Amino acid sequence: xxxxxxxxxxxxxxxxxxxxxxxxxxxxxxxxxxxxxxxxxxxxxxxxxxxxxxxxxxxxxxxxxxxxxxxxxxxxxxxxxxxxxxxxxxxxxxxxxxxxxxxxxxxxxxxxxxxxxxxxx
Amino acid sequence: xxxxxxxxxxxxxxxxxxxxxxxxxxxxxxxxxxxxxxxxxxxxxxxxxxxxxxxxxxxxxxxxxxxxxxxxxxxxxxxxxxxxxxxxxxxxxxxxxxxxxxxxxxxxxxxxxxxxxxxxxxxxxxxxxxxxxxxxxxxxxxxxxxxxxxxxxxxxxxxxxxxxxxxxxxxxxxxxxxxxxxxxxxxxxxxxxxxxxxxxxxxxxxxxxxxxxxxxxxxxxxxxxxxxxxxxxxxxxxxxxxxxxxxxxxxxxxxxxxxxxxxxxxxxxxxxxxxxxxxxxxxxxxxxxxxxxxxxxxxxxxxxxxxxxxxxxxxxxxxxxxxxxxxxxxxxxxxxxxxxxxxxxxxxxxxxxxxxxxxxxxxxxxxxxxxxxxxxxxxxxxxxxxxxxxxxxxxxxxxxxxxxxxxxxxxxxxxxxxxxxxxxxxxxxxxxxxxxxxxxxxxxxxxxxxxxxxxxxxxxxxxxxxx
Numbered sequence: 217x218x219x220x221x222x223x224x225x226x227x228x229x230x231x232x233x234x235x236x237x238x239x240x241x242x243x244x245x246x247x248x249x250x251x252x253x254x255x256x257x258x259x260x261x262x263x264x265x266x267x268x269x270x271x272x273x274x275x276x277x278x279x280x281x282x283x284x285x286x287x288x289x290x291x292x293x294x295x296x297x298x299x300x301x302x303x304x305x306x307x308x309x310x311x312x313x314x315x316x317x318x319x320x321x322x323x324x325x326x327x328x329x330x331x332x333x334x335x336x337x
Numbered sequence: 338x339x340x341x342x343x344x345x346x347x348x349x350x351x352x353x354x355x356x357x358x359x360x361x362x363x364x365x366x367x368x369x370x371x372x373x374x375x376x377x378x379x380x381x382x383x384x385x386x387x388x389x390x391x392x393x394x395x396x397x398x399x400x401x402x403x404x405x406x407x408x409x410x411x412x413x414x415x416x417x418x419x420x421x422x423x424x425x426x427x428x429x430x431x432x433x434x435x436x437x438x439x440x441x442x443x444x445x446x447x448x449x450x451x452x453x454x455x456x457x458x459x460x461x462x463x464x465x466x467x468x469x470x471x472x473x474x475x476x477x478x479x480x481x482x483x484x485x486x487x488x489x490x491x492x493x494x495x496x497x498x499x500x501x502x503x504x505x506x507x508x509x510x511x512x513x514x515x516x517x518x519x520x521x522x523x524x525x526x527x528x529x530x531x532x533x534x535x536x537x538x539x540x541x542x543x544x545x546x547x548x549x550x551x552x553x554x555x556x557x558x559x560x561x562x563x564x565x566x567x568x569x570x571x572x573x574x575x576x577x578x579x580x581x582x583x584x585x586x587x588x589x590x591x592x593x594x595x596x597x598x599x600x601x602x603x604x605x606x607x608x609x610x611x612x613x614x615x616x617x618x619x620x621x622x623x624x625x626x627x628x629x630x631x632x633x634x635x636x637x638x639x640x641x642x643x644x645x646x647x648x649x650x651x652x653x654x655x656x657x658x659x660x661x662x663x664x665x666x667x668x669x670x671x672x673x674x675x676x677x678x679x680x681x682x683x684x685x686x687x688x689x690x691x692x693x694x695x696x697x698x699x700x701x702x703x704x705x706x707x708x709x710x711x712x713x714x715x716x717x718x719x720x721x722x723x724x725x726x727x728x729x730x731x732x733x734x735x736x737x738x739x740x741x742x743x744x745x746x747x748x749x750x751x752x753x754x755x756x757x758x759x760x761x762x763x764x765x766x767x768x769x770x771x772x773x774x775x776x777x778x779x780x781x782x783x784x785x786x787x788x789x790x791x792x793x794x795x796x797x798x799x800x801x802x803x804x
Binding site: 270271274280281282308309310312313315316317319320321322324325 | 382383384385387389398421423424425437441465466486668670
């Protein structure tokens with residue numbers, strides 16, 4: 217095999233590893249329970265619940281999105297560790313798949329803070 | 338420091354005197370939460386689109402909870418009013434310093450007719466939230482795009498589309514609609530009543546008024562089988578026309594600098610829901626970016642490496658409810674240009690785009706997308722009067738898209754392409770008037786409904802006149 221062929225094979229192998237991810241073996245033991253919990257939670261405050269229902273729930277209480285699920289403390293802890301200001305910035309500016317203002321175009325920062333605190337409970 | 342932060346700093350500096358009391362209050366706060374609350378309350382809130390390419394600092398961000406509230410808002414508001422959906426457009430359709438109006442509180446399916454398979458849906462409903470309630474009524478949308486984050490009003494207003502040679506864009510499925518005008522009037526229109534307004538309003542750029550509800554022609558709910566198979570691009574191009582004609586939904590994706598792409602095909606099925614393993618498109622994008630970073634110095638080795646992997650990717654098959662089987666999650670941000678070309682020019686134009694990008698733009702890694710859309714009779718539809726092929730190119734959101742888009746746009750325009758209203762293009766009023774036979778008719782209806790230009794922002798004022 218030529219050097220070019222070897223390089224190609226090596227690179228192909230590297231890319232294959234990238235494309236198949238890191239092969240995480242993290243147990244999925246509680247995923248169904250966590251999802252069910254996320255689906256069942258709703259803010260006690262009626263106004264906040266209305267905003268949560270139309271803006272947040274479609275990603276934060278649904279499987280297979282990369283958004284941290286409501287009530288999934290393990291997922292929220294590293295995010296909360298960044299500080300509330302950072303998280304509010306992420307909501308306002310958009311972050312990853314989350315659109316700017318988190319689909320609540322009229323929300324104020326205080327509402328974003330309350331929603332984050334609720335989801336990270 | 339990014340532009341928004343710089344603007345925020347400039348604004349806060351300019352408003353320093355006014356903010357001083359708030360700063361004093363913040364300093365006296367005793368808890369972290371209170372400090373955060375004060376700090377966040379002072380922040381000037383920007384509206385930005387999904388990719389971050391467009392932004393504004395509106396004086397007011399509103400979300401009326403009823404049509405009556407919307408009427409009151411429009412008539413009582415001074416200055417420009419711009420409707421805003423999910424922010425998935427890349428053109429400056431929304432930005433205004435005055436008022437943006439979200440329809441997110443005007444959402445949901447209002448009513449349906451089982452015999453005609455039609456349903457009235459509030460215009461603020463996100464496409465992703467339409468499928469399930471319609472399914473419970475025994476209906477489904479006839480076609481859907483490959484992203485379903487958009488609001489219904491935003492998707493219709495920009496002529497958003499899926500793929501399929503026998504299927505029009507989303508506005509082609511609209512059978513009636515309701516609009517609140519600049520005077521606060523509620524206008525209902527369809528093919529028989531206010532027919533000119535109907536012909537204009539199905540694709541309206543949010544420039545006629547604010548859409549509040551839409552009567553959609555649907556069909557009995559159905560299951561789709563989606564099959565994705567990788568092939569050399571020359572093989573794809575050779576078979577594309579035939580595959581497009583012989584499958585309900587057909588598109589292909591090409592990965593630049595790989596020589597490989599995949600056919601994406603949907604057909605009706607009675608099979609039970611199932612799925613094979615799938616490549617996450619977001620992981621795929623990150624991988625292609627990484628490979629670009631490593632190998633852009635050698636297109637040949639880059640193609641060898643990418644193609645060797647692509648050839649090993651197995652066929653993917655997903656059987657699911659139609660509304661669950663059109664769209665994919667897009668978590669990697671990009672800017673996009675898409676033009677709709679007469680079908681007879683589509684493949685030739687694609688070959689030119691590929692050759693040009695692979696010769697002059699080694700930094701590109703996002704795939705090209707090629708779709709088919711049936712013609713319609715909607716005045717500002719890019720598909721007006723002609724069957725089209727849609728070709729889309731993308732650039733990673735934080736990288737400069739202008740040089741590549743400029744070069745690609747020249748090819749699209751050479752083949753008489755019309756741009757997607759929500760995607761980056763440089764067509765001005767004169768260009769658009771040449772490309773749209775009913776441009777003047779639309780402009781006339783627009784002036785009659787909004788003589789003072791309440792719904793025109795800076796960009797739209799370059800396209801349309803007031804009375």
